[in-house]
Amino acid sequence: MRQRTYISLGVIILLLGIALWIDLPGNPGIEIGPFKRSLETILGLDLRGGLQVLLEVDLPADAKFDQRALEDTQVILENRTNALGVSEVVFQVAGDRRIVGEFPGVTNPDQVVKVIKETGLLEFVDMGDNPLVDGTIIKTDFGLSEAEKIALTPTPSPTQTPSSTPGPTPPQDPQEKVWHTVMTGAALKSVAVTTDQVGKYQISFELTPEGAKIFKDYTTANVGKFLAIVLDKKIISAPRIQSAITEGRGVITGNYTYQSANELAIQLRYGSLPIPLKVVESRVIGPSLGQDSLDKSLRAGIIGFIIVALFMMIYYRVPGIVAILAISFYGLVTFALFKLIPVTLTLPGIAGFLLSTGSALDANILIFERLKEELRAGRTYIQAVELALKRAWPSIRDSNFAIIITCVILFWFGSSYGATIVKGFAFTLAVGVGVSMFSALVVTRTFLDLVVGLFKPSVKSLKWFGVLEG
Numbered sequence: 001m002r003q004r005t006y007i008s009l010g011v012i013i014l015l016l017g018i019a020l021w022i023d024l025p026g027n028p029g030i031e032i033g034p035f036k037r038s039l040e041t042i043l044g045l046d047l048r049g050g051l052q053v054l055l056e057v058d059l060p061a062d063a064k065f066d067q068r069a070l071e072d073t074q075v076i077l078e079n080r081t082n083a084l085g086v087s088e089v090v091f092q093v094a095g096d097r098r099i100v101g102e103f104p105g106v107t108n109p110d111q112v113v114k115v116i117k118e119t120g121l122l123e124f125v126d127m128g129d130n131p132l133v134d135g136t137i138i139k140t141d142f143g144l145s146e147a148e149k150i151a152l153t154p155t156p157s158p159t160q161t162p163s164s165t166p167g168p169t170p171p172q173d174p175q176e177k178v179w180h181t182v183m184t185g186a187a188l189k190s191v192a193v194t195t196d197q198v199g200k201y202q203i204s205f206e207l208t209p210e211g212a213k214i215f216k217d218y219t220t221a222n223v224g225k226f227l228a229i230v231l232d233k234k235i236i237s238a239p240r241i242q243s244a245i246t247e248g249r250g251v252i253t254g255n256y257t258y259q260s261a262n263e264l265a266i267q268l269r270y271g272s273l274p275i276p277l278k279v280v281e282s283r284v285i286g287p288s289l290g291q292d293s294l295d296k297s298l299r300a301g302i303i304g305f306i307i308v309a310l311f312m313m314i315y316y317r318v319p320g321i322v323a324i325l326a327i328s329f330y331g332l333v334t335f336a337l338f339k340l341i342p343v344t345l346t347l348p349g350i351a352g353f354l355l356s357t358g359s360a361l362d363a364n365i366l367i368f369e370r371l372k373e374e375l376r377a378g379r380t381y382i383q384a385v386e387l388a389l390k391r392a393w394p395s396i397r398d399s400n401f402a403i404i405i406t407c408v409i410l411f412w413f414g415s416s417y418g419a420t421i422v423k424g425f426a427f428t429l430a431v432g433v434g435v436s437m438f439s440a441l442v443v444t445r446t447f448l449d450l451v452v453g454l455f456k457p458s459v460k461s462l463k464w465f466g467v468l469e470g
Contacts, residue, residue, distance in 0.1 A: 002453060008446040016329060019336035027339075039339045044346030044424070045090075045104035047287055047294050054281040055099040058121075059143045067096065069186075069274035074099050076273055078420070090420050099277065102285075104344060121276035122185025122268065123230045126218075131226035131238035138233055142181040143276065182218050182227065184274070187211025191268040193261045194251070201261040203252040205268065212248025220244040229268070232276075237264060297350065308361065316368050316466040322447040323364040330360045330439040334432050348425040356432020359400060363440035366392040368466065371448075375467050381452040389445055396440060403433050 021027070027039040059065065070093055077099070078091045090102040125140055132138065189206045196202055207215055218227075219241050228238040229252075239252050256264070305327075312320035334353065343349060370392045374384035407430035414423030451457075457464065 360436030
């Protein structure tokens with residue numbers, strides 16, 4: 001048991017050192033190759049304010065589109081900027097043509113516009129035999145009515161008479177030309193970076209059944225021609241159609257590095273908005289709670305921790321001190337995880353964290369009560385610690401698993417109905433409960449083993465373990 005205890009202590013010290021380094025204010029962050037992570041504490045809109053943006057469908061007023069497409073657009077935008085569901089970026093459908101977005105801690109409208117533009121309308125545009133260079137801004141016929149498309153279709157010129165002298169046709173400005181959109185990003189089902197047989201990077205994609213049919217008809221009739229991938233009317237790539245794609249799956253080849261291929265895959269994966277949007281209004285909003293309320297909440301938390309610590313030391317004696325050490329470890333590691341993920345801390349998120357602290361304390365109390373029962377029954381200290389952990393585990397397991405199941409349900413509810421605040425609460429609570437179980441089963445046990453092994457308490461020292469005579 002001594003070897004196991006020392007190994008566990010080494011793991012605890014290592015995790016505690018990493019957590020303390022992450023928790024330090026002014027931490028420069030982590031940068032390991034392509035992985036970069038800022039370790040700043042991010043506060044939500046209710047604590048630090050931010051920017052509210054009003055988005056509107058960028059189609060003619062008489063253009064018809066499925067209302068479901070607007071809801072899908074809202075979900076895609078939220079998933080793009082809030083992939084874990086805990087950054088508290090909120091997008092909500094407002095009316096028939098608008099979406100409201102809220103960005104905590106952002107005060108620069110240009111920054112928000114950039115985020116929205118990165119998730120704009122994705123189109124596959126017919127370039128014919130003369131593709132334009134990447135980065136060119138073009139006009140497409142997507143969103144135009146049938147009458148407008150017919151009006152833009154060039155009419156054949158009158159037949160030349162023998163006496164007429166043919167003159168040169170003035171070239172059309174490619175930026176003024178209206179290009180035909182074969183399909184939009186809504187037809188994409190999945191996108192991934194892969195390699196070919198010689199190890200060159202390429203982008204593989206799969207289409208929906210409707211998109212597969214459109215792509216099959218188009219590529220069959222246009223082998224050798226160019227199909228541009230256009231994001232917000234800007235060409236990001238224009239690959240040549242090497243062969244007909246009839247199965248709804250294909251690859252985009254070219255001289256890609258992993259980084260460039262991954263960037264294109266991200267643009268394809270997250271740029272597939274069903275309908276285009278434009279920013280019609282943006283305004284800075286103040287925090288609803290503010291720094292003063294945050295300071296008071298933290299002060300209340302510190303006072304509550306001191307009261308609980310005093311109770312644990314008075315009632316449980318030595319195990320109470322062990323519980324305080326375990327809870328301190330739990331708090332430091334959980335906060336480090338919040339910064340590492342990262343989790344935006346709003347008032348509901350902080351509430352989830354504090355609630356999980358109760359679960360951590362409850363697990364320690366269950367262990368200590370069992371420990372007292374075993375000591376009263378005449379067990380040795382080593383036997384009492386082993387049996388206390390073994391017999392308290394079913395209660396700890398059932399209560400914490402019940403909380404985690406509740407968190408999953410709340411997270412699903414928040415994802416289904418756009419309640420990101422509920423998602424944040426559920427996520428912080430679930431992370432806290434997970435760490436609290438590790439703290440109770442590993443940290444508390446290790447410290448109890450150290451106390452028993454190093455100090456070798458006798459029968460006379462039962463009172464120091466909360467077992468009172470009589």
